[in-house]
Amino acid sequence: MEELIIATKNKGKMKDFKGLFDPLGIEVSSLLDLSKPVDDIEETGTTFEENAAIKAEAICEKFGTPVIADDSGIEIDALNGAPGVYSARYAGEDKDDKANLGKVLTEMQDVSQAERTGRFVCVLAIAQPGQKTIFKRGECEGTIGFQAIGKNGFGYDPIFYPTGSAKTMAEMTPQEKNQISHRKKALDKIENWVMQL
Template sequence: MKKVLIATKNEGKVKEFTFMFSEMGLEVTSLLDVENTPDVEETGTTFAENAALKAEEISELYNIPVIADDSGLVIDALDGRPGVFSARYAGIEKDDNKNMDKVLDEMRSVPPEERSARFVCALAVARPGMETLIVEGYCEGEIGYKKTGSNGFGYDPIFVVGHTSSTMAELTKEEKNKISHRANAMAKLKDQMHLLF
C-alpha cells in the first residue's frame, strides 16, 4: 500500500483524510507520527498559498510527496472573516468554542437572509522537483444562531449545511465526508491521483 504524508497535526483532519484516502488504497501518515517536525509559518493571504507553503516546506524537509490543506470558514456578512485566520480567530491559542462564540456574537444582529457562508479547503500536493498541484473545494451553507450537534470539529456546530436544517456537527461522519469542502477538494484531487503516485 502506498503511503502519503499529510502535513497536519489536527486529529480531526487526520481522521477525515484517513477515511478518504483508504478508499484510494493509500495509507495515511501525518505530522502526529513524525517527531520534531517544525511548524510552518502560514504567511499566505489565501488558503491556497498557506497549503502550498506547508506542503512544499515539509516535502523539501523529508524529500517525499506531501499533501497539506488549509481550510476555514468564510462568512459573507463579515467580509470573508474569519477566513485564513479561522483556527485562531478568537486568539493565538486554537479554541473552537471561543472561535464559535466570537462568530455568533458578531453575527447576532445579522438577518437570516444575510447569513450565507462557506467552508473552503485548499489541498496542495508537493513533490520533490515537481510543480505543486493545488485544488480547492467548497461547502455552502449559513451561520446558525447557536451551537448544535456534537460531531465534527472547528465551526461545524454553527454551520448549517446548504438547504438543510442540520449543522455540519449533526451529520454522521459518512454524511459529512460526502458533502464537505474537504471531500469536494479530495474528489478533484482523486481525478488527478494517477499523476501523483
C-alpha cells in the same frame, strides 16, 4: 503508494482525511503520526493557496516525498469573508475551536437568517520533489446558525448548516460530512493524481 503524508497537525482534519482516503486504499499520516517531531510551520500567507503551499513544500523538502497540505476555513458574507484564512486563530493564537465559534456567534447575533450565508473552503496543495506545486479547491455553501448544535466534527461544524440540510455539520455522521464537505470536493479533483502515486 500505500502511505501518504498530510502536512497537518489538526486532528479534526485528519479524521476527515482518514475517512476520505480509506475507500481509496491509501493510508495517510499526519505530522503528529511521524516518528520525528516536526516544528510548527508559520502560516504567513494571506490566501489559502499561499498557506497550503508553505506547508506542503516545507514538509516535501524535509522528507523528500510527495506531500499534501490542506489550508481551509470558513468565509462568512456578513463578516466580509472573515474569518477566512484566519479561521484557526480567529479568537487568538492558541487555536481554540470553542472560542473561535463563540466569537463568530457574537459578531453575528444581530444578523438576520437571510443574511447568514457563507461557505467552507478547502485548498489542497500537492508538493512533489522537483515539481511545481498543484492546487485544488473545494467549497461547501451553507448558512450560519444562531447557536452551536452537535458533537461531531471540529472547528465551526456546530454552527454550519450545509445548503439543503436541516442538520449542522456537527450533527452529521463522519460519513455524511465526507459526502458533501469542502475537503471531499477538493480531494475528488486530485483523486487521479493520488492513485498514480
